Amino acid sequence: MAGRPTIKDVAREAGVSATTVDRALNGRSIVREDTLRKIADAAHRIGYHGKGIFQSRLEKPLPEVRLGFILLKKTQEFYKNFEREIHHAIAERRDVRATADIRFSSSQSPQEFAELLASLGRTCDAVACTAVNDQRLNQVVQDLRDRNVIVISILNDFAQGIRHSYLGLNNMKIGRLAAWMITRTVHDPGKLAVFVGGNRWHGHDLREVGFRSLVRETGRGFTVLDTLVNLETRQVTYEATLDLLHRHPDLKGLYVAGGGMEGAIAALREVHDRPKVALVVNEVTAESRNALIDGYVVMAISTPLPELCRKLVDLMVRSTNGEEDSASGQHFLEPKIVLPELL
Structure with missing residues (x-):
């Protein structure tokens, strides 16, 4: 080499691009x-004069970040997949040494969500949580914010104006999409008819509003019955559908x-030997x-979990570094639409 x-x-020599070097x-x-x-x-092999810089970058320790997550029912397939994708997203990071503390709420109790948030806030730099809308959570989120702990709402946007950001689907549009298909x-x-999980899920309210608004706009004579609450459980949904x-x-x-769709599917199968009701x-x-x-x-309107978890972990890491400072930020993902013909 001259x-x-x-x-x-x-x-x-390294088999990479000059830009990467x-x-x-x-x-x-x-x-x-x-x-x-x-x-x-x-x-080192070719005697490049800046070889010491590369070595020093290798020896420099990666910053550590502690991330907390609060999800719902641990036994449900969706949340099992959610947990798995969080671990995958963290494992992909090469710029930080991140650890994940994932907790599950066993109920829809605001008190349980508040206790989980407070607990994770004592040990984590950032916490992402799907939770109900309730004043008790607003106070916990405010306390964490005062201590510079980042709180991000996922799937359901709670503590608006206090939490750092929201990441999930645009729930109003999701409701309109469901009505459009039906x-x-x-x-x-x-x-x-429409099932929602409960009155404390603001995201479900938005889906219902979107659903009803598009039905009205069609002007085709459809009637939407009074909204039913299923507490996101299979059994309640099954009995209410029957x-x-x-x-x-x-x-x-x-x-x-929201959740509980398995109950609706079981009831429709039991009553109708062939499909007669358009279910979304x-x-x-x-x-x-x-x-x-x-x-x-x-x-089926599906949440793109791999994309959500990658963006969520990135948002949490950047927020702890001070790169994301919007207290009212909303980050919407495009849903994955699944139709029978696509399976």
């Missing part, structure tokens, strides 16, 4: 540790805006997938 070794020579040399952005090690070894699947207008079908045998469509649910699980295949579900 003359003094250059960045291009290091790149060729330049980033590693100047610290303009994060370079994976294994790539940085290849560059440092190559620089009103176009059902050819003869009739009665429609009662709904008994009282309204002409029911045309049903939207389960959230998330794809083993049961909803089978119902899609059999025609008992016409559409």
Whole structure:
């Protein structure tokens, strides 16, 4: 090699681009540790004059960040997948040494959410939580904010104006999407029904509002019955759906805006030997997938968990570094639409 070794020579020896070597040399952005090690070894072999810089970057310890997460029912397939994707997203990070403390709320009690938030806030730099809307949580979030602990609401936007950011779906649009599918699947207008988890889930309220607004806009004569509360449980949804079908045998469509869809699927299968009610649910699980295949579900609106978790961990890390300072920020993800023909 004639003359003094250059960045291009290091790149060729390491099997990477000159741009990557330049980033590693100047610290303009994060370079994976294994790539940085290849560059440092190559620089040492060819006698590059800046080899000490690469080595020093390898020896510099990564910053540590403690991340807390509060999810719902641990036994549900959706939240099992959520937990798995959080661990995957953290494992992908090469710029920090992150640890995850994942807790599960066993109920929809504001007190339990408040206690979990307070507990994680004592040990974590940032906490992401899906929780109900309640004044007791607002106070806990304010206390954590005063102590510079980042709180991010996920899926349901609670503590608005206090929490750092919201990350999830645009719930108003999700409700409109559900109504759009049902009103176009059902050819003869009739009665429609909506299940929400409870009055404390602001996201479910928004889905209901979106659903009703689009139904009105169609002007096709559909009637939306009084909203039903299912506490996001299978059994309550099952019993309420059976009662709904008994009282309204002409029911045309049903939207389960939160959890408990398994109960609605079971009731429809029990009453109708073939699909007669257009059912829209959230998330794809083993049961909803089978119902899609059999025609008992016409559409599932799915949260893109891998994308959500990557963006969530990134938002939490950047927020602890002071890179994200908006207290009213909302970050919406595009839902994944699953239809029978796509399975």
